[in-house]
Amino acid sequence: MISAVHPEAAIAAEVGERAVTVAQVDAREAALRAGPLAARLPHPHSAEGRNLRRWLVQVLVTEALIEQEAAARGLAAPDDGDAPTSLTLTAALRTGGVVAAVTASMPLARVLRRAVTAGVGVGEREVRAYYDRNLDRYTRPESRHVSRVEGASLGRVRRGELPGPLEAAVFAAGEGEVAGPVDGPGGPWTVRVEGVDPGGRVPFETVREEIAAELTALAVERAFARWLERRAAERVRLRHGFEHPADPQHSDATHRH
Structure with missing residues (x-):
């Protein structure tokens, strides 16, 4: 008090x-x-x-x-x-x-x-x-849900999060398509695009x-x-x-x- x-x-x-x-x-x-x-x-x-x-x-x-x-x-x-x-x-x-x-x-x-x-x-x-x-703040970036063929899921991936050649291959592929083999960390990668989120403005x-x-x-x-x-x-x-x-x-x- x-x-x-x-x-x-x-x-x-x-x-x-x-x-x-x-x-x-x-x-x-x-x-x-x-x-x-x-x-x-x-x-x-x-x-x-x-x-x-x-x-x-x-x-x-x-x-x-x-x-x-x-x-x-x-x-x-x-x-x-x-x-x-x-x-x-x-x-x-x-x-x-x-x-x-x-x-x-x-x-x-x-x-x-x-x-x-x-x-x-x-x-x-x-x-x-x-x-x-x-x-x-109200714009979602384009992203892909990616997994390695015969490997682990990479989850949601946005531009700028993967090495250049691998990113280019992933974002050139459509939903359900396979990209690779392409140079990535530790050697060639082959990945599947499980889903596509085009992003855009909320x-x-x-x-x-x-x-x-x-x-x-x-x-x-x-x-x-x-x-x-x-x-x-x-x-x-x-x-x-x-x-x-x-x-x-x-x-x-x-x-x-």
Whole structure:
């Protein structure tokens, strides 16, 4: 829990009328250093170690902010087994590591995200534009299902996966035809083309729902991150020494330009 402000406590940050204490930062760091990633963490007295503590303050104030905003809306964490999900690099890069980390590990954050971003979506024009910009993603290459005569199946083979002469023979043959003998790895090969997949472009209608879901998820992540950033600017006050790791006001600042 995030404690109420106490004049005698060492404070790292304030979120509205509540405080994140230095003791809480210490406890979160100690838990990390006692965990499976301890060997990868920076030395506590290095610049990276100090920035680790600043990052932990960002996590703690984000958790406190989410608790406050959820309480103001009468929202509660689900009791139906909504377990934490794995934090992926993609999610971290999309939303900023702190938001992604907290959202992945805190069911209440996901409840709040759904409430805040209920109206977020993407239009048909945006979905179609994404498809048109990424036609290579929705184009299947020509392939052959190949097996060696009196030998093992090679499975599905695409252009560029076989040596030149062997590939030329395979892709010149039709379904059910035998190609070879032709030079291949280790000597002559004779192969049978068991099936032909001409490839081609996947129709927009086939992948429309997939694209819409992907773009909507991205829009939701970004909208929630921006909303949290605005609320943090209004409610969060960081104490000296616990600034954001990228804040240029401290000597350990990262992401300098």
